[in-house]
Amino acid sequence: MGISLLALTHLPHGVARCATGSLVTMSADHESAVAAVAADSPTSSPAPRPPVRSAYGKETWKEISFLLSNLFTALAGFVYAVVTVLVGVSLSVTVIGLPLLALGLGGARWIGRSERARARALLGVHVAEPSRMPKRRGFFAWLWSSLKDPVAWRTQLYGLIRLPWGIVTFTVTLVSLLILWPVLPFIARGLANGDRGMVRGLLSPSDELERRIAELESDRGVVVDTAAADLRRIERDLHDGAQARLVALAMGLGLAKEKLLEDPEGAAAMVDEAHGEVKLALQELRDLARGIHPAVLTDRGLSAALSSVSARCTVPVKVSVDLAERPAEAIEGIAYFTVSELLQNVSKHARARSASVEVWRSEDRLMLQVRDDGVGGARLDGGTGLAGLTERLGAVDGLLVVDSPEGGPTTVTAELPWRSRPAS
Structure with missing residues (x-):
């Protein structure tokens, strides 16, 4: 319904009269727009009329x-x-x-x-x-x-x-x-x-700063808890694995030393056994070091590291990594352990016949996706470690999305911030 600009300029501030004669009210923004139109010369092109509302609407x-x-x-x-x-x-x-x-x-x-x-x-x-x-x-x-x-x-x-x-x-x-x-x-x-x-x-x-401070305080708590849990795991693995094996090795070598003159053959057999224990201890230490940060990830990047971890999965895994450059070392490590834990879930819980891992970059995000054709039913609160994984990703502004209907298939997508590796 049209409004006469001439009529508008003669009505009280904030009031307009429609062609039907009914009063309407206008917001301050609309009043400014009308004033600007009325001030234009007759030759200027007409501006769009602002919407009006009925005074008693x-x-x-x-x-x-x-x-x-x-x-x-x-x-x-x-x-x-x-x-x-x-x-x-x-x-x-x-x-x-x-x-x-x-x-x-x-x-x-x-x-x-x-x-x-x-x-x-x-x-x-x-x-x-x-x-x-x-x-x-x-x-x-x-x-x-x-x-x-x-x-x-x-x-x-x-x-x-x-x-x-x-x-x-x-x-x-x-x-x-x-x-x-x-x-x-x-x-x-x-x-x-x-x-x-x-x-x-x-x-x-x-405001955004206040919100961000609260998020960072929460994330800091998650990081501290995660680091403490990792330290406890490493201590437990050392105590129950390599340390116990090395103690047994020292005792065995001590007994072999005592028997060296009395029973050379028996001592040689004990030294032989100790040699085997040394190999096992070294293997456990390598596995422990790989759990902290695998050498293949440092040396060759995500593609080689994920191929290595997928080879230990109980089902065939197809790995596809499409990255033109490597992200920062910390982001690369989080991506590696995220995929590693998801593949462990596939081995333990999915009852799948095959799985796939895809890694790519989308603008300023590093994307990970792990799929399997198992029984599905995975949930963030289902006791498969997904809740803890979500917290770890959230600590670096990451995100974890799980799509796992009953009967499968399961698709887990993770997003991480892309942070470029500093130039050497």
């Missing part, structure tokens, strides 16, 4: 509904914020004070989520949901993370300042409904814009 009544409900939601939010903060702070000298405050801040996140949903439904404000709190292992890690949660504290602040605003918006809107009907749409628009600003300012997600 659906959007206006949604805003009125939001403003009238402000009093009740603001009262509930104010009481919750005051009670949780005062109780938590006043009892902080006891063992229950800080945990109660942390729980109260957790509840504030839920209130913020409900307020964002209300603003989205009635005001058309689409604010992204903040990232979830990172999972912390241990009570004190959870407590500290909850107490310094900026999203929860901003929601509590939102609850505190909303009560006087809720009283004002409820009163003004109610009075306008009863005695200021002609200007009700413009009052509702102005008050609703104040609410929109509060929602965007206090209930929006943390």
Whole structure:
């Protein structure tokens, strides 16, 4: 429906009259666009007319509904914020004070989520949901993370300042409904814009730096836990394997030394046995070193290393590596151990007849994909190590996706950041 620019310039600020004579309201952006069009010379090409909305249309009544409900939601939010903060702070000298405050801040996140949903439904404000709190292992890690949660504290602040605003918006809107009907749409628009600003300012997600710091703190915990688990595994392998074998070897050589003069043949047999033990110990040490970082990966890259690890799989594995250059050593190592663990899962759990490994680069990501034609049913929480693998990849901004319907086939795709190898 067309709008006369001449008529627009003679109506009050923010108001327009359609050809039918009905009033419509315009946002500030639309007003600027109309003013710019009206200021153009008659010879300039006409700009697109901004969309308008009816003064008493659906959007206006949604805003009125939001403003009238402000009093009740603001009262509930104010009481919750005051009670949780005062109780938590006043009892902080006891063992229950800080945990109660942390729980109260957790509840504030839920209130913020409900307020964002209300603003989205009635005001058309689409604010992204903040990232979830990172999972912390241990009570004190959870407590500290909850107490310094900026999203929860901003929601509590939102609850505190909303009560006087809720009283004002409820009163003004109610009075306008009863005695200021002609200007009700413009009052509702102005008050609703104040609410929109509060929602965007206090209930929006943390800024990117804040979010990234939280993610890095979580990732650092995963890396530390993973490193500690690897050290325990290496210690266990050394203690139960090579160390025990070397102790037995020393005892055997000691006995052979004692028998050397009395029973040369028996001593020679014991030395022979000790020689075999030495070979086994060396093999175990090589296997252990390969588990830390295989030499073939360092010397020849992913293609040769993955071909080597696939040869130890219990099913035939087709390996395809399409990389024009090598990624950074750390990323290369993570990719190798990811494929190695996935192929171990194929050997232990898949009951497959064949498998395949594909590696390629997609822009700034290193892509890995392991497929098998087994029975399927693999899940991240299924006890096959996929959950731990997901955490390890997440520590370097990686991603693991599992597609494994019952009956198979199974496809596991991993993404890693591509970080170029430094020039030598």
